[in-house]
Amino acid sequence: xxxxxxxxxxxxxxxxxxxxxxxxxxxxxxxxxxxxxxxxxxxxxxxxxxxxxxxxxxxxxxxxxxxxxxxxxxxxxxxxxxxxxxxxxxxxxxxxxxxxxxxxxxxxxxxxxxxxxxxxxxxxxxxxxxxxxxxxxxxxxxxxxxxxxxxxxxxxxxxxxxxxxxxxxxxxxxxxxxxxxxxxxxxxxxxxxxxxxxxxxxxxxxxxxxxxxxxxxxxxxxxxxxxxxxxxxxxxxxxxxxxxxxxxxxxxxxxxxxxxxxxxxxxxxxxxxxxxxxxxxxxxxxxxxxxxxxxxxxxxxxxxxxxxxxxxxxxxxxxxxxxxxxxxxxxxxxxxxxxxxxxxx
Numbered sequence: 301x302x303x304x305x306x307x308x309x310x311x312x313x314x315x316x317x318x319x320x321x322x323x324x325x326x327x328x329x330x331x332x333x334x335x336x337x338x339x340x341x342x343x344x345x346x347x348x349x350x351x352x353x354x355x356x357x358x359x360x361x362x363x364x365x366x367x368x369x370x371x372x373x374x375x376x377x378x379x380x381x382x383x384x385x386x387x388x389x390x391x392x393x394x395x396x397x398x399x400x401x402x403x404x405x406x407x408x409x410x411x412x413x414x415x416x417x418x419x420x421x422x423x424x425x426x427x428x429x430x431x432x433x434x435x436x437x438x439x440x441x442x443x444x445x446x447x448x449x450x451x452x453x454x455x456x457x458x459x460x461x462x463x464x465x466x467x468x469x470x471x472x473x474x475x476x477x478x479x480x481x482x483x484x485x486x487x488x489x490x491x492x493x494x495x496x497x498x499x500x501x502x503x504x505x506x507x508x509x510x511x512x513x514x515x516x517x518x519x520x521x522x523x524x525x526x527x528x529x530x531x532x533x534x535x536x537x538x539x540x541x542x543x544x545x546x547x548x549x550x551x552x553x554x555x556x557x558x559x560x561x562x563x564x565x566x567x568x569x570x571x572x573x574x575x576x577x578x579x580x581x582x583x584x585x586x587x588x589x590x591x592x593x594x595x596x597x598x599x600x601x602x603x604x605x606x607x608x609x610x611x612x613x614x615x616x617x618x619x620x621x622x623x624x625x626x627x628x629x630x631x632x633x634x635x636x637x638x639x640x641x642x643x644x645x
Contacts, residue, residue, distance in 0.1 A: 422446040528554030559605025
């Protein structure tokens with residue numbers, strides 16, 4: 301009967317833990333989706349800017365091609381004009397498709413399209429006059445009108461680019477905010493799951509008197525965890541200061557994530573496993589967790605035993621030692637690098 305009561309309590313604890321974990325996963329998922337949506341919107345803004353710049357380049361090609369032909373009387377110079385004529389309509393439609401949800405920009409694009417049509421008419425007429433040896437007739441007024449239209453095109457494209465720059469800044473801020481929220485929720489998720497696990501294990505340890513049962517249950521929980529979990533006991537000097545840490549437990553996933561066999565780590569010191577200055581920062585952080593009863597939360601790059609990856613590390617005090625959980629966050633770091641490349645471009 302007592303075992304049934306204990307099992308009921310255990311299942312109740314893990315049921316509550318599972319419910320809280322599910323809620324956190326839902327919030328975590330929502331934050332990631334917002335981050336993804338904002339990133340797509342930022343990329344959309346960048347695409348609009350690129351298409352607008354390309355449109356201006358094509359119009360410039362028509363002008364330079366016409367000018368080259370007029371000066372040299374060589375029709376080979378008309379090739380940029382011909383190619384730009386073939387591409388302009390498609391590029392305008394591409395831009396119109398990108399701006400379909402932006403009525404203000406669409407209105408500006410309509411005006412820009414009319415100006416481009418007028419510009420092409422001027423260019424074609426100039427070419428016609430040149431081919432028929434009538435270019436000198438009214439050429440000054442014609443060139444002036446063509447220049448005026450080109451100046452208007454530049455002003456409108458500059459206006460569109462300015463609007464997109466403003467939108468890009470807003471998107472950038474939204475992406476940064478989403479990234480920060482993503483990190484905060486990731487930290488909350490990890491800490492909460494860790495606290496739930498520790499509280500659950502503490503309650504189970506209190507309920508189950510048998511050391512053998514406690515050990516078996518603890519090992520089952522640790523080995524089933526997808527996170528790396530390890531615990532250290534502090535090694536103190538005669539004066540009472542912490543001088544090293546001894547591994548007292550580590551799950552199989554944790555050992556594999558570090559490139560070791562877990563049976564080869566128990567009883568060894570932290571400085572023995574990770575010699576040199578690489579461990580100095582973690583040593584100081586773990587010592588502070590014990591002495592000040594704080595929580596250590598950081599992201600570290602691990603490069604040892606042919607393993608190169610980023611881990612999120614969370615350490616909490618447990619008696620005169622620390623329990624550390626760590627997760628592979630290489631994908632998150634990859635997303636950050638991709639975002640940086642997008643922003644730099």
